[in-house]
Amino acid sequence: MPLIERLPKKQRHQQLLKIIEENPFVTDRELTRELKVSIQTIRLDRMELGIPELRERMKQMAEHSYDQVRSLPLDEVVGDVVDLQLDKSGISIFEIREEHVFSRTHIARGHYVFAQANSLAVALINDEIALTASADIRFLRQVHLGEKCIAKAYVRSMNGHRGKAKVEVFTYVGEEMVFQGNFVIYRSTGEDHIEGGM
Amino acid sequence: MPLIERLPKKQRHQQLLKIIEENPFVTDRELTRELKVSIQTIRLDRMELGIPELRERMKQMAEHSYDQVRSLPLDEVVGDVVDLQLDKSGISIFEIREEHVFSRTHIARGHYVFAQANSLAVALINDEIALTASADIRFLRQVHLGEKCIAKAYVRSMNGHRGKAKVEVFTYVGEEMVFQGNFVIYRSTGEDHIEGGM
DNA sequence: TACTGTTTTAGTACCAGGTTCTAAAATGAT
DNA sequence: ATCATTTTAGAACCTGGTACTAAAACAGTA
Structure with missing residues (x-):
């Protein structure tokens, strides 16, 4: 022993x-x-x-x-657009899966939630080119693995058919608002160059 | 035959x-x-x-x-982190490829540029949990297919070892600044709950 | 010293998922 | 019918193991 x-x-x-x-x-x-x-x-x-x-x-x-x-692509449009009234409002749904979260905490990475809102804001603008110029965003609470994010976007102002559009996006999980963002989107019918934006 | x-x-x-x-x-x-x-x-x-x-x-x-x-235990980051001084500053490189652009215009989608900056800002914070609380961002010019985005991030302020840190990120293509963002990152050593953020 | 329990070593049979090689059968075109 | 290509079959061998049995070496103690 x-x-x-x-x-x-x-x-x-x-x-x-x-x-x-x-x-x-x-x-x-x-x-x-x-x-x-x-x-x-x-x-x-x-x-x-x-x-x-x-x-x-x-x-x-x-x-x-x-x-x-497999998980990498922050694909084309992040989230499924389930409703879209061009130049007015839209809704998209995005489910947080394994590949979207920090593995340790199971909390969604911010850029996925942003990507959903950004994609929706851009999709809403009925123009040949629509790029994000700037945004002011707020993550209101963490989103966890398995939760469904429902983003609702509203066009708040339009400057003729060229220039900036303001789009406001609210993202919810159930009743709770988890994200809010104000996007300024550059828009153009395509023929001439714009000096900023994505 | x-x-x-x-x-x-x-x-x-x-x-x-x-x-x-x-x-x-x-x-x-x-x-x-x-x-x-x-x-x-x-x-x-x-x-x-x-x-x-x-x-x-x-x-x-x-x-x-x-x-x-091996090269970077930061696989949770979009872009390659080439330099990182925790709680101080960091640099990451991200090349815009086919999958990151609008196929029609070959201009990068904003959320990729955002993701690079966001990931870098989060990686910079040397804490168990670091989540984006809010951000104020500006896309200064379009980024095109094939361009290399070099993001430089600087921690601007820290509130003790819990609370918010402010991180400023500038993204360049060559000499030109293409993106600028101010991020507020929530940080925590992990033991207790935080009421917002990603 | 002898006994006991742990630790280490040895050896065999077996397994998956192959490679390498030889050779027979099937197929198809002329 | 003939000849090349294609497909199938089978046996020997390989790596890097697992599973199991059993013996040996070592250590502590009565």
Whole structure:
């Protein structure tokens, strides 16, 4: 019943964790050379520590990166436009999914909520070119994974058929307002150059 | 010497490429079921097409993502952070590609430019939780396909270790400033609830 | 010293998901 | 019918393991 001097094993476990953390592509055989123990010991250690085999580790990394690549696009129009009266008002719905949140907190990244509002504001303007010139935005409460954001946009003013339009957007989750923004959108029928905007 | 009607094979190759592209985690055996040919045929096809085996594909994906994660543990950021002094300043680079522009005009959608700035502002704050509370932004000129946006962010004020931080971001293409934004970021060490923000 | 419990090592059988190679069968065009 | 291409079959072998059994080495203690 060895009660003292049991460090070597725990120590080896620490080393093992460290080695695998800084090089997850190491095989058990390579580990035997670094830790000077038999391959069976390495495998027992991995079991005790719950570290999967090399192939499983690679698979997990590959799947993880695949998910990320999939999730990237802040696509064309973010959110589904369910109602649109050009130059007047519009509504879009956007569900917060895994790829839109900070993984640690499950709170949506601000730029997705912004993107939904911005896309809707731009879509509302019935012109060949409509670009955001400026915006004043406020995130009123965090939006969490799984919540549905309903953005409502209203055109507040129009300057003839060229120049700026003001669009106000309110985004709700249920009854609660989570985001509010005032957008200034440049608009143009297309023939001439405009000096600012997106 | 079959010269005409050689399509079935080429056709199968096209299908194979497509299937593997949309699910790189498919095994040869699974492919036999989808393509109704023997496993040897699948393997010949992969050889001709230069497609590596499943494990090799996973390994490559894992290595790729590992390299990315290594270079910047800030995979939650849109744009590559090339310089970061926490709580002080940071720089990120983001190249406008096909998927970021309006297809008709080749002008970048505003929310991508915003996302780069927002992500950088959030990354700058050295706290467990950092969420955008509000922002005042201005798009100064259109950004076009292929242009590189260089965002520079500076922390302007900090309120102790909880509360708001003000971050100013300037985005340039070459010498020209294309975007400017003032962000208010909520920060918290994590233990308690905050009433607004992203 | 002998006994006991832990830790380490050894060895075998087996697995997935292949590669490599040889060879036979099916298909199609002339 | 013949000949090239294409497809299928099968066996041997590979990596990097798992699962299991069993022996050896080590440590502490009665």
